[in-house]
Amino acid sequence: MRKGIGIDFGTTNSSVALARDDYSIEPVRFTTTSGTTETYRSVLYFEPSVPGIGGPIAIERYLAADEKGRLIQSLKSFLASRLFTGTNVYGKQFSLEDLITIMLRDIRIQSEDQIGPFDGPIAVGRPVRYSNADTEEDNQFALERLTRSLTKAGIGPVIFEYEPVGAAFFYESTLDHDELILIGDFGGGTSDFSVLRVGQSARRERAHRILGTEGVALAGDAFDSRVVHNLISPKLGRGTEYRSLDKILPVPERTSPARANGKLTMVRIRMWAFGTD
Secondary structure (H helix, E strand, C coil): CCEEEEEECCCCEEEEEEEECCCCEEECCEEECCEEECCEECEEEEECCEEEEECHHHHHHHHHCCCCCEEEECHHHHCCCCCCCEEEECCEEEEHHHHHHHHHHHHHHHHHHHHCCCCCCEEEEECCCCCCCCCHHHHHHHHHHHHHHHHHCCCCCEEEEEHHHHHHHHHHCCCCCCEEEEEEEECCCCEEEEEEEECHHHHHCHHHCEEEEEEECCCHHHHHHHHHHHHHHHHHCCCCEEEECCEEEECCCCCCHHHCCHHHHHHHHHHHHCCCC
């Protein structure tokens, strides 16, 4: 029986599934200390004496550590950026492709333990428009960087597919009639949309089924930051005022702990908790 492999490398979470030609699907399950999960957290965690580890284990290791190491997340959001080439982690320089390779290699190894070698067609999801991509050249730059990471991780050759189109194909598998649909993929870094025809008739006319695609770099990370800024931070002191002699002044975004009274301390706690200081 023929098989294909689908990889969703996401800003926040990633996943892998084995698809067979009888339309059956087997999702890969990734290891955690409490069992397994179908989602692989797209993060890396480093400690001075420990190589980078990714996925749910990385989150658990970070939370359990008394002295926190370095947690890196949302790497996919920088694929289209020519400004972010890499970073130094405990004295060792890593390119963006190196960091993503660590995650992808771990994803491949855990997947092959469950579904066997990556020897079938491999489809990898991609946004319609990457974060930080202003032109189609930026999108192509992001795809070239991701392709290099996939190759270094032992994954390839691959076929890239728009993420909302992939979601539409899954929806199509549930239909017994034809439909014209608008489908959206709201991710951690981008929101993407496609208009296409689905159903048995559309499946026979592949060349004319995708009518339009578009994407914007506004998604989970940006939504989360706005929720924190506008709803949570005010509860922890944002917008607080203080008296200085005969004046009422707004508490500055950054302040010295030595000058902090009760209200200033609350703002300092807010900044520390959400990584703004």
